[in-house]
Amino acid sequence: MAELNLNDLHDTEFPLPEGLQGNFAITSLSKIYNWSRRNSMWPLLFGLACCAIEMIGTAASRFDFSRFGMEVMRGSPRQSDLMIVSGTVTKKMIVPIVRLYNQMPEPKYVLAMGACASGGGPFKEGYNVVSGVDKYLPVDVYIPGCPPTPQALLNGLIALQLKIDGQSLANKDDVPWYGVGPSEPTPIPILGPDIIDPRQMDLIRRQTELAAKGLPYGVRELPPFQLKRSAPKKALASATTGDTGGGGGVERDAAALEIIKRKRMEALARKKAREAVTA
Amino acid sequence: MTNEVAIEQTQNDVQTLDQAIDYLIKKYPNIVSKDTREGYGGVIVDRNHLIDVATTLRDELGYNYLSSATAVDYMGIAEPDSDMEMVYHAYRLSGGSALVFKTQAPRDNPVIPSLVSVFPATDFQEREAYDLYGIQFEGHPNLKRILLWEGFYGHPMRKDWKEAYYEEEHKPFSSRWPGGYVHRAEERNPYGKNVKYPADFDLSRLTDISEESLYAGLGLGVDVQSLGGEMRTDRLVVNMGPHHPSTHGVFRMVITLNGETIETLEPVMGYLHRNHEKIGERNTYLQNIPFTDRLDYLSSMGNNLGYVLGVEQLMALGSRYIPVPYRAEVIRVLMAELTRIVNHLWSIGFLLNDLGAFFTPMLYANNEREKILDFFEAVAGSRLMCNYMRFGGVFKDLPERIKSVANLVNDRVRDFNTMEYLTDIITERLPRFLDEYEYYLSENEIIKSRCIGVGVLPPDMAIAYGAVGPLLRGSGIPYDVRRAEPYSIYPELDFDIPTGENGDIYDRYLVRMREMRESLRILRQILPRLEATKGQEVWAGGKQGAYSPRIPVGEAYGRVENPKGELGYYIVSAGDPKGTQNPWRYHIRAPSFTNLTCLGPMSKGHKVADVVTVLGSIDIVLGETDR
Structure with a gap:
């Protein structure tokens, strides 16, 4: 029997011994990791507001997300992979939420369920409301709705599974937990006169300096209004034919045009090759 | 008595x-x-x-x-x-x-x-x-902040306090696109967040003092004391919540334990304080209806009813007020009573959850609840947040058939005749389910030994603490707003007010069980009324109300018996003698909020495992507690 070189396993034409054929499946490590992770996603047993009721409804027998491997809801963040932020995040509550997120072991995912968790929702203007949990935590999937129906939540969970499917062990920039060393915990906000994000300390200091000088503070001048026009189709059409004049008064970068042109040509060549094969 | x-x-x-x-x-x-x-x-x-x-x-x-x-x-x-x-x-x-x-x-x-x-x-x-x-x-014994944290800048409900995202005094705003283009509120804030800081903000002495007063006098750390003879125990401060599976939301209790016995319990809330009242003062009257849904999010129809009753009281002060038509009243009562069943199914399911019957009774109760939610969805368009009642009627008459158009994830295509569907769940399905539920649970030994004599609330204390709903009635006081100050068509309906005797958890459980049966009794009287009024209008004056009606000046207090107790809306219309489009004051007197006053006294002397059950028997919902 030939000596087994592990690198050869990536080659699907590795000759398997006669007796073992049919007992092997050859795949990549990323795929195995992702397959097991996506089908054993344990959410944190954690409800914030109205959406939590629909989340429990989704866990109950009619909709039943255990069909997707998610029935094990854990009360402890140490045992969970997924935080479903189900409801309005208030300034008072974001402190424990960030703390819980930091306590979750990696790999971890955050799902913003409903309008409030995604962007503040109907309560956005409230003085105690955080306009979206993504102001503090990285969010993987957003689910619209107020509250989202159980079907919408299931759809969001499936979207998360699809996202996990695409993650790669090889690509260290893809997800932080495949990088070198432990990742940094999210700084915990401070409850001062208003909520303070430690990452914005410098910004706050600059504003207080403005206030001390008697200058206007706490407001931001909106940038002058600029209407952004998307490139008219005519420009693209002329780009593919080599005419770089550009229509509609829109200046396009020559290099970008070159790339578009090349891609179009490649796609055209592929299409022609396919047609040749079928013919 | x-x-x-x-x-x-x-x-x-x-x-x-x-x-x-x-x-x-x-x-x-x-x-x-x-x-x-x-x-x-x-x-x-x-x-x-x-x-x-x-x-x-x-x-x-x-x-x-x-x-x-x-x-x-x-x-x-x-x-x-x-x-x-x-x-x-x-x-x-x-x-x-x-x-x-x-x-x-x-x-x-x-x-x-x-x-x-x-x-x-x-x-x-x-x-x-x-x-x-x-x-x-x-002379208040414990005057400190309750919904916000210690150290918060200012008192936000004051009229001159403006939020970080403040745009204009009243909705509808003069323009959706001020300056000619759309922007998000974050863009106008230098921090990109919903925050603002005072001008004299001293960053050099920045410490989080939000928890300081909470622990004052509790003696943090090890406090070894003797307890009867040789036994020595540690006095321990335990935080339950805001993230805890049994606190029914983001509620927190700071408990001082002596061994396993509770010495003091202080409820800490505000983790879901989402500024209903401040937002409500800027909205038009109509815009507040969907917000009321999100108060007690298990019984949104009941919340709607209380609010529209309050505003209708104000509207009745004007000269052009048309009373609500009979069919609309019938539908309102139908919805309110179905909501009561929905809520009690949920709360009993979770009470058993807290007792250790993890999720199984809950799943059975939830199955029945889903039947009613299907009906709500067909009528109002949404399962939970119904947004159904309007000033002078209801949003829409009942549909002919209850349908689902698409075969969604694990959901059968539904197509039923509405009246047949209602008759079936009211006269067949729910009574059968309640019989079964009670057969398995009410005489259960574990439930009886965990619930009887635990969390007792004597009647005099219940009155003094302003307890409402099943908590008050469990203590033997037959007070129900539907009888005490009848609204809608309740005077012509025949029903009893169940009460308990001992005021313990078991009595509250029984009161909720019997209340569901009384609700079914009301609903059985509603069915012929629905048939008789078929085809009649559901809007005052026969047409949909104005989008933004002018409400005459005055004050009103609309209150209803919500599943959790008396829900009151204190609404003030002031500022313009010709009538206003936005409430000057919009206050919600929430049953869960005041009922929590009883939690401390009720849990004192019990074991820490019983607190979970006592809290479950009050049946709080945080959307309403914190508003």
Whole structure:
């Protein structure tokens, strides 16, 4: 029997011994990791507001997300992979939420369920409301709705599974937990006169300096209004034919045009090759 | 029983509300005066004699049940020496409408004596008024912030306090695109967040003091003390929540334990304080209806009903008011009672969850609940947030058929005749389910041994603490707003008010069970009324109400018996003598909020495992507690 070189396993034409054929499946490590992770996603047993009721409804027998491997809801963040932020995040509550997120072991995912968790929702203007949990935590999937129906939540969970499917062990920039060393915990906000994000300390200091000088503070001048026009189709059409004049008064970068042109040509060549094969 | 005591204490010649007010004015000349503002009722009491008057109300006139206490900021409307007002609603347990008494203070320095010594029910409500309006209550035993945190800048419900995302005083805004283009509120804030900091913000001495006062006097750390002879135990401070599976949301309890026995329990709330009232003051009246859905998010139809009743009271002050048609009233009661069943199924399921019957009873209850939610979805368009009632009627008549158009994830295509579907669940399915549920649970040994004699709330304490709903009735007091001050078509319906005897967890459980049966009894009377009124209009005047009606000036207190207890909306329309489009004050007196006053006294002396059950038996929902 030939000596087994592990690198050869990536080659699907590795000759398997006669007796073992049919007992092997050859795949990549990323795929195995992702397959097991996506089908054993344990959410944190954690409800914030109205959406939590629909989340429990989704866990109950009619909709039943255990069909997707998610029935094990854990009360402890140490045992969970997924935080479903189900409801309005208030300034008072974001402190424990960030703390819980930091306590979750990696790999971890955050799902913003409903309008409030995604962007503040109907309560956005409230003085105690955080306009979206993504102001503090990285969010993987957003689910619209107020509250989202159980079907919408299931759809969001499936979207998360699809996202996990695409993650790669090889690509260290893809997800932080495949990088070198432990990742940094999210700084915990401070409850001062208003909520303070430690990452914005410098910004706050600059504003207080403005206030001390008697200058206007706490407001931001909106940038002058600029209407952004998307490139008219005519420009693209002329780009593919080599005419770089550009229509509609829109200046396009020559290099970008070159790339578009090349891609179009490649796609055209592929299409022609396919047609040749079928013919 | 307590009822009779209350009536005996009442002065014999003072029976009606007007007589009571006259009695007060006669007894306290120059101190108590009638509220003569247009559209207002009740009396105004001089703040220096508030405690005397309140004691008279309680002991001599029989108004011993204080329901609501709230503040109103009349900045720019009233005289500067009396522009901060506290409004109290007191009731007799024998029924009837509220005696409203108010007291005024200057908003620059609002100091009002605390009524906690007379009505302990005001404890949390005064703390809320202090938190949001900055009113100092003299003599309050524990005056600190309740919904926001210690150290928060200012008192946000004051009219001159503007939020970080403040745009304009009232909705609808003058333009959706000020300056000609759309922007998000974050873009105008230098931090890109919903925050603003005071100008004199000292960054060099930045410490989080939000928890300091909470632990003051609790003695953190190891405090070894002797307990009876040789046994030595540690006194331990335990935080339960805000993230805890059994706190029914983001509720937190700071518990001092002696061994496993509870010495003190302090509820900490505000983790879901999402500024209903501040947002509601800027919205138009109609825009507030979907917000009421999100108060007690398990019984949104009931919340809608309370709010529309409150606004309709104000509308009735105007000359062009048309009463609600009969069919709309029938549909409203249908929805309110179905909501009661939905809520009680959920709360009993979770009570058993807390007892250790993890999720199984809950799953069975939820199956039945889903049937009702399907009906809500077909009628209102949404399962949970129904947004169904309107001023002068309901949004839409019942549909002919209950349908689902697509085969969604694990959902069968539904197509039923509405009346057949309703008749089936009301007369067949739910009674059968309740029989089965009760057969398995009510005589269960574990449930009985964990619930009987635990978390007892004596009737006198229940009244003093302003307990409402099943909590009050479990203590043996047959007080139900549907009887005490009937609204809608409840006077013509036949139903009983179930009460408990001992006021423990088991009694509250039984009261909820029986209330579901009473709701079914009401619903069986509703069905023929639905048939009889088929095809009639569901809007006052036969057409959809105005998008933004002008509401006459005045005050109104709309209250309904929600599944969790009395839900009241205190609405003030002020500012424009011709009527207003936005409420000046929009206060929600939430049953869960006041019921939590009883949690501490009820859990004292019990084991830490029982607290979970006691809390479950109060049946709180945080959307309403924190608002």
